[in-house]
Structure formats: structure tokens, C-alpha cells
Amino acid sequence: MELYLDMHSPPCRLVFLFAKAVGIPFEFKHVELSAGQHYSEEFGKISMIRKVPVMKDGSFILTESIAILKYMVQKYSSSVADHWYPADLQQRARVNEYLSWQHMNIRAHASKVFLLRAVFPVIMGSEVPKEKMDAAVEDLNQSLNLLEEKFLQNKQFIVGDKISLADIVALIEIMQPLGTGLNVFEGRPKLSAWRERVKKEVGEKLFDEAHEVIMKVGSLPEKMQNNSQLEMLKPKFQKIFR
Amino acid sequence: MALELYLDLYSQPCRSVYIFAKKNNIPFDFRRLSLLDVIGGVCLCSIAILLYLAEKFQTPDFWYPADLQQRARVNEYLSWQHMAIRMHGSKMFWLRLLIPKVLGVEVPQDKLDAALEDLNGSLKLIEEKFLQDRPFIAGDHISLADLVAIVEVMQPVGSGLDVFEGRPKLSAWRDRVQEAIGKELFDDAHRTIMGSQEAVKLMDGSKMQVFKPKILRLFL
Secondary structure, three states, X not given: OEEEEOOOOHHHHHHHHHHHHHOOOOEEEEOOHHHOHHHOHHHHHHOOOXXXXXXXXXXXXXXXXXXXXXXXXXXXXXXXXXXXXXXXXXXXXXXXXXXXXXXXXXHHHHHHHHHHHHOHHXXXXXXXXXXXXXXXXXXXXXXHXXXXXXXXXXXXXXXXXXXXHHHHHHXXXXXXXXXXXXXXXXXXXXXXXXXXXXHHHHOHHHHHXXXXXXXXXXXHXXXXXXXXXXXXXXXXXXXXXX | OOOEEEEOOOOHHHHHHHHHHHHXXXXXXXXEOOHHHHHOOOOOOHHHHHHHHHHHOOOOHHHOOOOHHHHHHHHHHHHHHHHOHHHHHHHHHHHHHHHXXXXXXXXXXXXXXXXXXXXXXXXXXXXXXXXOOOOEXXXXXXXXXXXXXXXXXXXXXXXXXXXXXXXXXXXXXXXXXXXXXXXXXXXXXXXXXXXXXXXXXXXXXXXXXXXXXXXXXXXX
């Protein structure tokens, strides 16, 4: 199995972390997004959508991290513990509910805050307008409130007593703005406690390994600035920032 | 204990759940949601609902195939569509109808052009990546992927934009999906959205005003 990844990307960290945590062997194929490698002809043959992660299992190519996770769970069902994606109808529905909701909420908002803080200045050549930044942070806060109040409540994990795919999907997305210096856990003891539980279940060393790159993201703007592909990448980012 | 489904047929995710339940003869009590409930942020996790119904009522395998690779293809589409066709089709509906006609706010042409460009991009990917030369997204049979896709593609159509024009492949797929679902059920589910252009003339814009800042920030 090959996994095409850039560890700056939360969905990439997700499939990396899960595969490692449950012992699924794979070959790491690095795709450097800041160098525009996803726009290369070679990568285009792997996936015409030109996003990461991509899984290649033999000749079967699959995009979308949520689909890849479910594929891994199903293929390795005999060795992947049930709690990751419970067979129980209602528990599985709770996992699916989170996985479905998060695209346009936590994922979208955490991603936007990250891009505004780490990438906007390089692409647009100016600082982020205050109201734009404030609005993005406000959206993220509202999503985090919903995560705490609707999905987590007073449980140990999103589904109940045990960790599931929902928890790692959630936490990995929330880590994204952290590397830019925005501490989203500040003032959120419930969320912080949950974070520690998730890290412990997955393995702290593995979790930190997966997040090494994003925690050093301060160097990303300089990296992009010096990159020959910057002019090519600019219009693509400008669309997100408009 | 009866199954209650809270639905508003203006909403794409609600239509997919409605069609799926009816097609599979799953008995349910229809509870009407209003468009305002939808804007207000009622959780629309239709994917989770569809998967739950398929499992609970043991619907025919083709809807969500047990086969590893076929199921992966369905999951891939269900995941991709959130931030693609769903977002772009929705936006088109808002920009063409709800914002100008109900909220009474003029939509700049450049916003419309950009939204159309995005929508065209998503439609292109549906044809070239998700369908290719297959009759349906997962292969020879209709699945949840096609159901979720068709209701989203129909959204901009309801606003008067014929996305099928000049797209013979998409049109042929639509015909196959309609046939697999049953034309009567398909039309029944889409009656509300297809009557939108007339319905907006009678909608009370004052109720939507409270959501104006949120709506404008989201779409303009």
C-alpha cells in the first residue's frame, strides 16, 4: 500500500496516524504541496483531483481521507479493534454523524484560520485584514463550542467510553492552527482533557511524530517565498482568500 | 417506535433521505422543517442518516455495497461532495434566488460568475472522475453516491440554471438515476425545489432578515 502524503495536511496526518496506530504497513510517498508537486504531470496520473492524501493499494487508487480510513478498517477488520468504527448500529451512526458534520465545520474553519495565519501574507503580499481574521476565528470558536457541547458532552470520547475514528479526525483538524501560534485549547479545559486522552490512546510518541511538521510551520512562509512555484500557486490560493 | 424524519424538501440532504426511505418502503412519519430551521443550523447529517437506514432496514446491497472496493468508491464520493458539488450547487441557489428575491440584496455579477465557475468545476469532476464510462458512480448499479449526487445537481436547476444543457453524459446519467429511483418518486421529491422560482415571489423576506449577516458573510 502506498500513501501519498504531505504532513502539513490534516487529512494526510489522519491516514498516517491511523495506519501506524493499528499496524497497517504502507510506503510513505511524499508530495510537497508548498512546492506545487500536486500539480505535476506525474501526480496527475495518480489523481486528477490533485489533492492529498491518496491511497494506492495494488492498482486500486482511492482519494478522500474518510473513505481511506473506512477502507483500511474494512480491509483489516480482523486486526482493527471494533471501537474505531463500531459495528453497533447506533454507535456507528454517531461516528458517521461526526465524520459527516465536520467537513463544513471544524475542518473548514480550522483550515481557514491556518491558511489565513500561515499562507495569506505570502500569497497576498499583505497582512490579513483584522475583520477577516476575527470572523474566521469566531467561526472556529463556534465549531469548537459545538464539538464540546453536542458531540463530546460529558463523555470520555465522542462516541462514549472508547476512542473512535471521530476523535482522531476531530483532534487532528484542531491541531492545524496550533502550529501558527493560536492556542485553541486555552480556556477550554474539557477539550484539553479530551485531547490528552486521545493522544494517550493513539500513543503520544506517534501523535507527536505526526505533528512534527505542522508544529514547525513558522518556517512555511519563508519556504514558499523562496519557491519557484509560488507564482503558479498564487492564483489557486487567492481564490480561497477572496 | 415510529421513525420520524424531520425534513424540508428545499434541502438537498433532506431530499436524498426522503427518496431513499420511500424507495425502500421504510415507514416514517414526515415532520416538516421550515427553510428557517435549516438556515438556523439544524444539523443536516444526511449521510449518517442514509447509512443508518441502509443498515437498519437491510436495504438491497447495491445501495451501499459490501464489496471493499465498490464501497470505497461510494464513500469516496460521499466524502468529496460536501466541499464540492454540495457547496457549489447550494451557493448557486442562494445567489440566483434566495438572496436577490427573498432577502432583497443585489448579487454582483462577478460573484455569480465565480460561483458558476466553481459549479462547472464540480460538474466536470463528477463526469470525468466519478462517472467516467460507468453507468453509475460505483459501477453497474445505482448507489447512495448517485442519490446524494442527483439531489445536489438538481439544486441549481431549481434556480433556473439548466446544468444538463451541453452535458450529454450527465444527462444520460440523470435519466438512468431517475429510472432506477422511479420517475414518480423523483418528481415528487423535487416538486418543491422545481417550484422555487414561483415560490420565492410569495416568500416573506422579513423572517429571513435576522439571518442576513450570516447569509451574506457565507455567500457574498
